[in-house]
Amino acid sequence: MFVPLRGSVGHATRPSACPPSPLQNCARNRWAQRAPQRLERTFSRRSIVLHSAAVAEQSISTLQEKYGIADHVEITQGEGGLPKVVLKHACGSKAEIYLFGGVVTSWTQPSGDEVLFVRPDAKFDMSKPISGGIPHCFPQFGPGAMQQHGFARNLDWEISTSSADLQPDDKDPSVELTITDNDYTRSMWPHAFKAVYTVTLHGEQLRTDLHVHNTGDQPFDFTAALHTYIEVLDIEVAKVRGLQGLTFLDKVPNPNEPVRGEEKRDVVEFKGPVDSVYLKAKDYVELDVGTGAAVAISSSGWEDVVVWSPWTDMPDCYKKFCCVENAKFGEAATVEPGQSWRGTQDLAVIDL
Numbered sequence: 620m621f622v623p624l625r626g627s628v629g630h631a632t633r634p635s636a637c638p639p640s641p642l643q644n645c646a647r648n649r650w651a652q653r654a655p656q657r658l659e660r661t662f663s664r665r666s667i668v669l670h671s672a673a674v675a676e677q678s679i680s681t682l683q684e685k686y687g688i689a690d691h692v693e694i695t696q697g698e699g700g701l702p703k704v705v706l707k708h709a710c711g712s713k714a715e716i717y718l719f720g721g722v723v724t725s726w727t728q729p730s731g732d733e734v735l736f737v738r739p740d741a742k743f744d745m746s747k748p749i750s751g752g753i754p755h756c757f758p759q760f761g762p763g764a765m766q767q768h769g770f771a772r773n774l775d776w777e778i779s780t781s782s783a784d785l786q787p788d789d790k791d792p793s794v795e796l797t798i799t800d801n802d803y804t805r806s807m808w809p810h811a812f813k814a815v816y817t818v819t820l821h822g823e824q825l826r827t828d829l830h831v832h833n834t835g836d837q838p839f840d841f842t843a844a845l846h847t848y849i850e851v852l853d854i855e856v857a858k859v860r861g862l863q864g865l866t867f868l869d870k871v872p873n874p875n876e877p878v879r880g881e882e883k884r885d886v887v888e889f890k891g892p893v894d895s896v897y898l899k900a901k902d903y904v905e906l907d908v909g910t911g912a913a914v915a916i917s918s919s920g921w922e923d924v925v926v927w928s929p930w931t932d933m934p935d936c937y938k939k940f941c942c943v944e945n946a947k948f949g950e951a952a953t954v955e956p957g958q959s960w961r962g963t964q965d966l967a968v969i970d971l
């Protein structure tokens with residue numbers, strides 16, 4: 620993780636080849652203003668749409684041939700032999716994304732310090748969703764009628780494009796993953812949809828962009844979240860800022876009957892289990908990981924923020940992570956036929 624204990628802090632000591640990111644040198648709100656730019660620029664995009672071929676039927680080498688971009692995007696074998704996409708930025712940051720679940724399992728700073736957390740009980744054999752990193756919750760955040768957190772994290776996502784910005788001083792490696800409805804999804808949620816998820820390394824920052832398209836002829840509703848697991852020095856020294864004044868739903872007493880409250884604290888600390896959905900949150904929230912650094916989370920479209928620590932329900936690992944999740948839960952998203960919903964999330968490491 621990004622702790623200053625090893626004598627270097629990746630986000631503070633930057634290789635000269637990589638110019639300081641806006642976040643390092645500028646006020647947080649300036650960074651937040653930059654967030655929406657993302658993929659609107661012109662890319663050298665290797666856009667090869669896979670028609671109905673399932674990822675499972677494709678060999679990793681075929682994927683690499685189609686979507687690999689030297690030095691920036693590599694499709695390789697991950698744990699359990701599962702295909703994963705590795706994005707590498709010239710500044711030294713790196714991200715790994717498994718096609719199973721479309722889950723980002725690793726995001727490292729140029730120093731090699733990991734920011735995300737994968738639980739020790741995570742399985743990479745497709746017997747259950749990968750527990751950790753940034754799993755999808757879609758089309759249900761839960762609890763609800765279908766399996767907890769929906770089906771998107773159990774599906775094989777297909778690569779639809781990969782890209783790297785041609786600008787010599789600003790190459791942003793990116794991969795776009797897609798899922799569409801099939802018999803399995805329609806058995807739980809009878810709607811025609813296409814979800815397109817783009818993961819990009821912008822310097823040291825990790826950007827995600829989710830579009831949910833209604834490809835059917837009836838409107839549908841969904842709830843969703845990016846269930847982001849972040850490594851902390853110790854949960855008892857972790858703090859979340861940016862939630863003061865918000866209404867929250869506390870799910871600890873009973874997830875099916877959350878208790879409504881108002882957040883009075885400017886700093887949320889952890890002294891026991893926490894499982895709260897903060898409604899209509901601001902577009903910026905910060906997790907102080909206890910090392911003198913924080914993860915800055917800036918978002919659009921995602922209206923709510925979930926803070927979750929299982930505490931001693933997960934005795935082997937609860938001290939080491941905190942989930943701060945961008946969510947769309949308080950009011951479900953409604954998407955008309957032919958329309959789409961979009962949520963973006965930008966993560967950056969900042970010094971406090």
Ligand SMILES: O=P(O)(O)OC[C@H]1O[C@@H](O)[C@H](O)[C@@H](O)[C@@H]1O
Nearest residue numbers: 750768846870874894925927944
């Ligand atoms: O499915 P996972 O990764 O174990 O996460 C479960 C938790 O996910 C959180 O997002 C929910 O707020 C919790 O209520 C839930 O227990």
